[in-house]
Amino acid sequence: MSDSSKETLVPPATDPLSLEERKFRLEFRKFEFEKSKSRGLLGFLNSNLAVIITLIIGVATVAVSINQAKFNEQSNKDQRALQARLNTEQLMLQREISANQLNLEKLKASAAQEKDLRTLQFDIARAMLEKQSEIGTQDLQRVYYLREVVMSVLPKEVALAFTRGAAENATEDRVRSAWADGFVKLSLNDGLPPANEQTRPISVDDVVKSLPALRKVADAGRRIQDILDAAKAYKLEGSEQVILAYALFTSNLFKEMEEDFNFRSEEQVAAAFPTAFSSPSEAKSFVGDARALASKVYSSRFGNDRPGDAWSYRGRGYLRTTGKAAYARSSELTKINLLAEPGKLVDGSVAAAEIAAVFAQLAEQGAPLTVQGVVEQMNERFVGLAGIQSIYEKLVPGSRKVTVGLPSTTLTRYSRSR
DSSP: OOOHHHHHHSOOTTSOOOHHHHHHHHHHHHHHHHHHHHHHHHHHHHHTHHHHHHHHHHHHHHHHHHHHHHHHHHHHHHHHHHHHHHHHHHHHHHHHHHHHHHHHHHHHHHHHHHHHHHHHHHHHHHHHHHTHHHHTOOOHHHHHHHHHHHHHHSOHHHHHHHHHHHHHHOSSHHHHHHHHHHHHHHHHTSOOOOOOOOOOOOOHHHHHHHOGGGGGSTTHHHHHHHHHHHHHHTTOTTOHHHHHHHHHHHTTTTTOOBOOOOOSSHHHHHHHOTTTOSSHHHHGGGTTOHHHHHHHHHTTSTTOOSTTHHHHTOSBTTTTBOSHHHHHHHHHHHTOOTTTOGGGGGSHHHHHHHHHHHHHHHHHTTOOOSHHHHHHHHOTTOTTHHHHHHHHHHHSTTOOOOSTTSOTHHHHSOOOOO
16 A cells, blocks of 8 residues: 555656756655665664574673683682692791701700810810929920820810910920920911911011111121022012021021031930930030031931931031931932032022922922921921011011010020921
């Protein structure tokens, strides 16, 4: 059935169409088309609204489910990681607690052991103090033994006090020196950092200024220069003070370049050579007879195998080289034939060459060129350590002053160790 309203709006077909009418009709058709289109979309939406809503809800539900699943998965992963971390930290904590408990037990055991050791050490110290008269022996061999006991057994502070006190109370120079050497060795090994020593080059004037007594020695300047030249020749720059201290001590500031066998009494002879004479009476016939005394104490020793060797190869030079075997070694080192002319070791340049050559050899063997290092290499009882260290402290500004206050006789005399 046709719509009457539309028909009244359309002009008669027989009427000729004007341009305006055709334009009107096109606009009208466009309007009708848009209107029908709107009706179709709205109708579709109205008729399928429930389905569309259901679809939207379904999509949203699926999206929420997916997000929930991802969240649950991440949450489980984080929880497992957290649990693993907690387990690891708990294991580490248990191990740390166990290690601390073990260390604590060790410390307790060490403290108990230290307490027992301290008790033993002080018991020994008390016993030694009670027997002070026996400890004050003048027998050098017993002194060395007692000194070793004191230095190795007693606590450091007790050993220092004991060795210093023994040095101050000794009545014989060699005994006094032995205890002073022990005190200096303990002092140098106290674990303190090294002093700020000045290692600048040293000159003859520096040495004489440090040791004014050298001004009274006629050839002191020349001998000092010989030592400095020898140190340079053997590439011992920086160790000149150690070499000088050693040479100055053993030569009694250049006044004793060879061993003196002229003693005034049998007591002095017996004290100087205790292994050769058990009593002063045995030494009486050797007083005033230097050659006979040298033969008595050095024949068939130190490489001496011919009559007269003991006297020819007696102690000379800054190292107190003694015996044919030692002279042969020095000859090889210095390229000077000391076997043929042993008396050359009294000469300053030859003595300087020998001590520099020997010290250079020690350095090549890895020995430290310090006072302690050299003295311990030269003799196992570190004889002369206190005296040499005392001179070194005067030559080197800034060095540790461990010999301050020790008896002066321990610092200026050469102690025989034979």
